[in-house]
Amino acid sequence: MQTTSLALLPLTSHILPNGRLPIRIVEERYIRMIIDSAKTMSGFGVVMIDPSQVGPFGRISTIGTHVEIIDFYTLDDGFLGINVEGQQRFIIDAITTEPDGLKMAKVHYITNWPDQIVNANEAYLAEKLEGLYQQHADINQLYTLKDMTNISWVSQRWIELLPLSVSEKQMLLESSDCNRSLAILKTLMPT
Template sequence: MAATTPALDLPLFPLSNVLFPGGHLQLRIFEPRYIDLVRECARTGRGFGVCLILEGREAGQPAIPAAVGTLATITDFHTRDDGLLGIVAEGGQRFRVTRTRVRSDGQVRGDIAPWLPEETIGVPAEFGLLTTILERLAEQMTPPWRSDVAARADDASWVGFRLCELLPLDPNECQHMLELDDPLQRLAELRDILPRFQRA
């Protein structure tokens, strides 16, 4: 994947799960480094990078993030019942981290090179079962984007990313799916692992 712009300096939010393009993320913000991150995003109108944690934890000492992540844009702020700040963010472009550094307060920052969005490709008939499964899962699990399924059901990239969110993949599998740059290959791999989730 070619970068579309020169590397950007952005705050990174290492998490124990993967954010996909078009996905939604709800976060509880309590550490000062992440309160600063939210303030920066609100002030500049820019997003932050979400990367899977390779080593470490979400809280405490700075974690080591994966090299490929997703740009997140904050779409809502609210005060949670526990009094902490809550945010909702939406996944945008994927990116590759070219360099990271840690501020004195523990906030991880990275130079990121954004990837071009995937080409819109229809869902071939051989993967029609995946679209049906996505429709059923969306009905059962009511994700925020469930009303978009009918309009986006023939977008191989969108269908693949949404299935990655709803199927019980482990974080490393999700990271692998994020890093694939061919939406049809992603659908093929999802189809091949479906038998794992079939009930006996």
């Protein structure tokens, strides 16, 4: 099992492989992280903060996603905005904190969910997701390409969007495929 060192950006939201997320960067430590990431083209890790958790890494959940920056821009308030795209899931093995407070983690990667073709009894989930994108231009504009025929892609986008608890999302992220998330989605959104 190969380990890698990644800077961590703890957030209250999460991103999964092939997902996209706009992020507002304010703190100096994260500006440094973005500069380093851009120079080395290495990306960084996005992890969820769980305010109810006190685990081995404090409030930081153990599963995250390695992301790459796909766009930079200046926000109306003058702060840095970036869009990132999820690449690979990982599990945190250890965390250290640098002098400026930036968390660095030793991580090992876990296999992303395999692609699965949408079948007839799952198609409505893709249709509802497409409808949601059409209603919300800010989310829709993040995706130039959508893989609505891949139920793994669809499931991951729903997990990112639905107001599930951090522990529920982490439980789904631990899965080796999208089947557990599909069962939950079908319960939350019956046909």
